[in-house]
Amino acid sequence: MIEIKNLSKAFGEKVILNDISVDIKEGELFSVIGPSGMGKSTFIKCLVRLLRPESGSIIVDGQDIASTSNEFALARVRRSFGYLFQEGALFDSLTVLENVAFGLKYLTDIHKSEYPRIVKEKLALVGLKDVEHLKPSELSVGMKKRVSLARSIAPEPKYMLYDEPTTGLDPVTTGMVKELITDMREKLRITSVVVTHDLKLALEISSRVAMLLDGKFVEAAAPAEFRQSENKAVKEFMEISGLSRE
Numbered sequence: 001m002i003e004i005k006n007l008s009k010a011f012g013e014k015v016i017l018n019d020i021s022v023d024i025k026e027g028e029l030f031s032v033i034g035p036s037g038m039g040k041s042t043f044i045k046c047l048v049r050l051l052r053p054e055s056g057s058i059i060v061d062g063q064d065i066a067s068t069s070n071e072f073a074l075a076r077v078r079r080s081f082g083y084l085f086q087e088g089a090l091f092d093s094l095t096v097l098e099n100v101a102f103g104l105k106y107l108t109d110i111h112k113s114e115y116p117r118i119v120k121e122k123l124a125l126v127g128l129k130d131v132e133h134l135k136p137s138e139l140s141v142g143m144k145k146r147v148s149l150a151r152s153i154a155p156e157p158k159y160m161l162y163d164e165p166t167t168g169l170d171p172v173t174t175g176m177v178k179e180l181i182t183d184m185r186e187k188l189r190i191t192s193v194v195v196t197h198d199l200k201l202a203l204e205i206s207s208r209v210a211m212l213l214d215g216k217f218v219e220a221a222a223p224a225e226f227r228q229s230e231n232k233a234v235k236e237f238m239e240i241s242g243l244s245r246e
């Protein structure tokens, strides 16, 4: 479980996250939606301390990672997270096998003779086979997403963070990624946080959706309830996303 209490983050004078409190429970798929530049990536980066918040606490499995300077505790918590970066971030000079095995090398004690078997298994989970020897430049955009996802799940994280998982993808690939995220939650029971500006996606896959606006979550509710929100900003976001209240 991830317990976020009074989380605040600013860049200089600019307050991005302003006193946010929310609990993300085991098995949940919690989505954060909101316009570009609102701080969605900032939020997700705070969860693994890629960014250090000014104040508040983020308690992951009993360990507060917001302010700890205990590197061991931090490393242990980070190991329980998989992170699908907004930019994908595969290493161009490494093969698919080396990319997917990357986290195994740095985050686990698994012997490297096991890598090919594990990589094959994770690639199969994301619907790929016989691509181990290819380089990222030889893959389609959708395949790259799948490989990135295989890499994130290879060390068997307890939590997954997805930053804009479908941005820039065609509708077919978007559908595939949507299915993959749902699968990761259902098959592997991974507690997930998705940040996206795709409200339609969020409403389809999430157990709860929150809208980030001016540093706050203005609504954090189950999709059906979110759709009925009386909040002006939520209503507007629904409208510009082409969604009706029903």
Ligand SMILES: Nc1ncnc2c1ncn2[C@@H]1O[C@H](COP(=O)(O)OP(=O)(O)OP(=O)(O)O)[C@@H](O)[C@H]1O
Pocket: 011, 016, 034, 035, 036, 037, 038, 039, 040, 041, 042, 043, 086, 164, 197
């Ligand atoms: N390291 C940084 N230093 C200074 N400002 C930053 C830094 N990272 C982000 N910001 C600023 O914080 C704000 C929130 O950025 P963030 O990337 O979290 O937004 P976002 O909601 O993820 O946007 P997008 O939908 O475009 O990905 C932006 O105004 C951005 O310019």
Ligand SMILES: [Mg+2]
Pocket: 040, 041, 042, 086, 163, 164
């Ligand atoms: Mg972002």
